[in-house]
Amino acid sequence: MKKLLVTGGAGFIGSEFVRHGVKHGYNIVVVDKLTYAGDKRRIKDVEKEIVFYKSDIVDKKSIERIFAQEKPDYVIHWAAESHVDRSIQDASPSLETNVKGTQIMLEVSRDHGIEKFINVSTDEVYGELSDVGQFSEASPLNPSSPYSASKASADMLGRAYFRTYGVPVITVRPSNTYGPFQYPEKFIPVVITRGIDNKSIPIYAKGENIREWLYVEDCVRGTYVVLEDGRIGETYNIGSSQEKRNIDVAQRILSFLGKTDKLIEFVKDRPGHDFRYCLNSDKIKHELGFEAKIRFDEGLEKTVRWYVENDWWWRKR
Numbered sequence: 026m027k028k029l030l031v032t033g034g035a036g037f038i039g040s041e042f043v044r045h046g047v048k049h050g051y052n053i054v055v056v057d058k059l060t061y062a063g064d065k066r067r068i069k070d071v072e073k074e075i076v077f078y079k080s081d082i083v084d085k086k087s088i089e090r091i092f093a094q095e096k097p098d099y100v101i102h103w104a105a106e107s108h109v110d111r112s113i114q115d116a117s118p119s120l121e122t123n124v125k126g127t128q129i130m131l132e133v134s135r136d137h138g139i140e141k142f143i144n145v146s147t148d149e150v151y152g153e154l155s156d157v158g159q160f161s162e163a164s165p166l167n168p169s170s171p172y173s174a175s176k177a178s179a180d181m182l183g184r185a186y187f188r189t190y191g192v193p194v195i196t197v198r199p200s201n202t203y204g205p206f207q208y209p210e211k212f213i214p215v216v217i218t219r220g221i222d223n224k225s226i227p228i229y230a231k232g233e234n235i236r237e238w239l240y241v242e243d244c245v246r247g248t249y250v251v252l253e254d255g256r257i258g259e260t261y262n263i264g265s266s267q268e269k270r271n272i273d274v275a276q277r278i279l280s281f282l283g284k285t286d287k288l289i290e291f292v293k294d295r296p297g298h299d300f301r302y303c304l305n306s307d308k309i310k311h312e313l314g315f316e317a318k319i320r321f322d323e324g325l326e327k328t329v330r331w332y333v334e335n336d337w338w339w340r341k342r
């Protein structure tokens with residue numbers, strides 16, 4: 026079985042990717058710096074079946090040592106500074122990890138003749154949409170925040186390493202992902218955890234911004250489909266076609282929790298806040314036969330239940 030080197034495997038989506046890979050017999054090596062957002066407890070259930078390196082992807086020497094030691098076949102690059110609001114406060118960590126770190130991962134992968142490199146990008150690289158339309162893989166990149174600008178740079182670096190050096194890069198652009206173990210600074214876990222504690226729930230502007238919500242298991246399954254069958258040099262959107270306004274998501278969560286809407290507090294909008302993201306995911310569907318399975322209501326209910334039952338995780342960080 027192939028050996029996968031997974032960066033950011035102690036993060037929200039990366040940890041689900043690791044669990045899924047172990048279950049399907051892959052050999053997994055995780056490289057994670059364990060920033061504030063990284064947590065080995067997310068992969069405790071599979072810790073004996075994987076190899077874990079606490080390492081910074083910006084530290085080229087240490088990445089080279091890991092590659093020399095482990096000789097991975099494939100790289101799946103999830104590690105990133107992933108929070109838009111933090112990138113607005115200070116753009117530097119996003120640029121360091123997302124741009125420089127990605128370049129180092131590509132460079133070392135090139136030196137080691139990696140067979141496939143999955144570069145994880147995001148729907149945010151396309152910028153915002155109005156009420157209508159969708160982004161296809163051919164849409165121009167037009168990022169709005171320091172986070173999405175750094176991810177767009179990483180995305181383009183991946184494509185440049187393919188075109189220039191022939192590094193076998195495939196790019197995935199998932200939409201907004203949610204589910205268990207997401208760090209409680211992101212929208213859905215903020216609403217759930219503050220709702221549980223009867224604390225006020227801040228919502229930007231009037232909560233009318235629209236996101237396309239992808240359950241974490243679907244995000245991971247889509248990425249494995251691309252890893253196994255995607256064409257080298259190509260880009261695949263991974264969406265769910267399930268668009269929701271933030272205010273509707275918050276109200277749905279409060280209703281699952283049996284709490285009042287009065288907890289919602291509208292706050293000044295985020296600067297450069299994109300109104301709407303929506304992916305056209307026909308390419309992954311028609312070419313690779315992948316479609317997201319989990320309906321939003323079902324995924325949201327599972328997620329709310331998980332946070333209610335697992336406060337040991339989110340209260341003690």
Ligand SMILES: NC(=O)c1ccc[n+]([C@@H]2O[C@H](COP(=O)([O-])OP(=O)(O)OC[C@H]3O[C@@H](n4cnc5c(N)ncnc54)[C@H](O)[C@@H]3O)[C@@H](O)[C@H]2O)c1
Pocket residue numbers: 032033034035036037038039056057058059060061062063064080081082083102103104105106107108122126145146147148176198199200201202203208
């Ligand atoms: N969460 C989403 O909605 C979403 C949507 C689309 C794309 N993505 C992308 O998916 C990837 C994973 O997102 P997530 O939400 O799981 O993020 P996360 O913040 O939960 O996890 C990121 C992980 O990367 C690690 N990391 C950060 N800097 C590092 C460095 N310099 N060296 C090594 N490890 C480092 C952290 O310790 C953490 O474990 C990111 O690339 C993100 O841009 C996320």
